[in-house]
Amino acid sequence: MTERFSEDEVVTTVTRLTRSQLVRYIEGRFVRPEREAGGYVFRRIDIARLELLCDLSVDLDLDEPALEIVLSLIDQLHAARQDLATIAQAMNRLPAERQAEILSALKRR
Structure with a gap:
């Protein structure tokens, strides 16, 4: 292939x-x-x-201007997902205590 x-x-x-x-x-x-x-x-x-x-x-x-908007939003979503995956990988390398602190801070939002 x-x-x-x-x-x-x-x-x-x-x-x-x-x-x-x-x-x-x-x-x-x-x-x-x-x-x-x-x-x-x-x-x-x-x-x-x-x-x-x-x-x-x-x-x-959809016409071309609408396609441009939709594709831009899709591209932004994919970039955000990649960023979150990178953050999750970094968090997984931290000690358990630090992970718990970060998760606790996120839950307080």
């Missing part, structure tokens, strides 16, 4: 995606594939994002 996809493979894989939509999504920076001599190269995460873009634009009939 390949981890890198050409433009043709992406349009074939993401069945609701047209080549013109793909170009618009790249130009609008909704998806940011790598650029190589033969053209753009996409990763699995790019394909997942393109599937989401199709869901939002086709199923929910």
